[in-house]
Amino acid sequence: MMTTRFCTEFGVDYPIVQGGMQGVGRAELVAAVANAGALGFLTALTQPTPEELTREIARCRELTDRPFGVNLTILPTIDPPPYAEYRDAIISSGVPVVETAGFNPAEHVPAFRAAGVKVLHKCTSVRHAVKAQELGVDGVSIDGFECAGHPGEDDIPGLVLIPAAAERVGIPMIASGGFADSRGLVAALALGAEGINMGTRFLATVEAPVHQAVKERLVEANERETDLIFRPLRNTARVARNSVSRKVVEVLDEGGAFEDVRELVAGSRGREVFETGDLERGVWSAGLAQGLIHDIPRVSELIRRIVAGAEDIVHDRLGALLAGES
Numbered sequence: 001m002m003t004t005r006f007c008t009e010f011g012v013d014y015p016i017v018q019g020g021m022q023g024v025g026r027a028e029l030v031a032a033v034a035n036a037g038a039l040g041f042l043t044a045l046t047q048p049t050p051e052e053l054t055r056e057i058a059r060c061r062e063l064t065d066r067p068f069g070v071n072l073t074i075l076p077t078i079d080p081p082p083y084a085e086y087r088d089a090i091i092s093s094g095v096p097v098v099e100t101a102g103f104n105p106a107e108h109v110p111a112f113r114a115a116g117v118k119v120l121h122k123c124t125s126v127r128h129a130v131k132a133q134e135l136g137v138d139g140v141s142i143d144g145f146e147c148a149g150h151p152g153e154d155d156i157p158g159l160v161l162i163p164a165a166a167e168r169v170g171i172p173m174i175a176s177g178g179f180a181d182s183r184g185l186v187a188a189l190a191l192g193a194e195g196i197n198m199g200t201r202f203l204a205t206v207e208a209p210v211h212q213a214v215k216e217r218l219v220e221a222n223e224r225e226t227d228l229i230f231r232p233l234r235n236t237a238r239v240a241r242n243s244v245s246r247k248v249v250e251v252l253d254e255g256g257a258f259e260d261v262r263e264l265v266a267g268s269r270g271r272e273v274f275e276t277g278d279l280e281r282g283v284w285s286a287g288l289a290q291g292l293i294h295d296i297p298r299v300s301e302l303i304r305r306i307v308a309g310a311e312d313i314v315h316d317r318l319g320a321l322l323a324g325e326s
């Protein structure tokens with residue numbers, strides 16, 4: 001069985017993580033990931049209030065008795081959600097692990113640590129990973145340029161970012177961005193990571209609570225069909241390419257301000273894509289890994305396939321190379 005230090009320290013069977021996904025990281029998906037032996041994260045801000053997050057955690061517990069966590073995404077907004085209250089809801093519900101992401105988690109790490117909640121901080125650069133390690137987090141996930149959502153502004157793909165981070169980080173490190181199958185898992189381990197984090201691949205599973213049309217679009221789309229929006233604002237996000245993402249890129253490239261695209265990128269419109277399957281309704285996150293997605297499996301089948309495939313690659317393909325058999 002493929003076990004890494006991450007598995008032992010975070011209490012899961014397999015070195016596979018389902019990262020927080022706004023609108024998607026709900027109990028059905030997270031429990032399926034937990035039941036399959038991997039680590040899933042509910043997304044705190046998908047719940048409109050901390051009280052509803054507490055209820056969602058309880059709902060997830062009814063669906064699994066395996067460990068799972070909660071993602072707390074800290075974004076710089078004019079009108080921020082009550083982060084401290086979400087944090088306290090996470091702590092008091094007794095989940096064993098939190099995935100922090102976005103801004104520097106310094107404000108929240110001491111409270112999590114004091115309560116014995118492990119912190120897996122997700123970031124997009126070596127310097128931020130080193131900083132998180134100094135803050136005392138238990139592990140880091142590093143999102144390369146390939147990832148869905150916010151890849152940062154450095155544009156360093158995983159092939160360089162992951163080994164560069166491995167040279168500087170001593171705590172368990174998870175490679176993220178562009179991973180979808182067993183080949184990616186073996187590559188991540190070879191690059192110095194202790195597992196993989198996936199978002200886009202989990203979006204195209206039976207249990208992901210999004211419209212079937214979204215999943216089918218991921219199967220159909222290739223690796224060239226994403227857009228980077230908000231580049232001129234230095235708040236880059238990778239989304240599935242559609243008429244709305246094209247328009248947003250065009251307006252901002254021509255010198256437009258956020259106000260000029262605010263309505264197009266409204267979170268409510270993105271939610272409608274997931275709920276109604278109208279793929280042109282708004283912007284929705286997807287990564288380059290969509291080019292590697294060819295079906296819509298159940299989560300258990302996906303995890304089984306990735307783990308078994310990785311073991312085969314190591315034993316058979318790479319083992320044969322060492323034995324001089326190919």
Ligand SMILES: Cc1cc2nc3c(=O)[nH]c(=O)nc-3n(C[C@H](O)[C@H](O)[C@H](O)COP(=O)(O)O)c2cc1C
Pocket residue numbers: 018019020021022024043071073100101102122143146147148149150176177178179197198199200201203284285286287288289
């Ligand atoms: C639909 C969707 C929504 C996401 N929302 C969040 C989020 O709210 N917070 C977060 O930290 N990451 C979010 N992510 C990023 C994932 O957790 C993960 O880091 C990323 O998808 C990894 O890259 P991959 O898509 O190539 O696997 C989202 C990803 C997707 C596909």
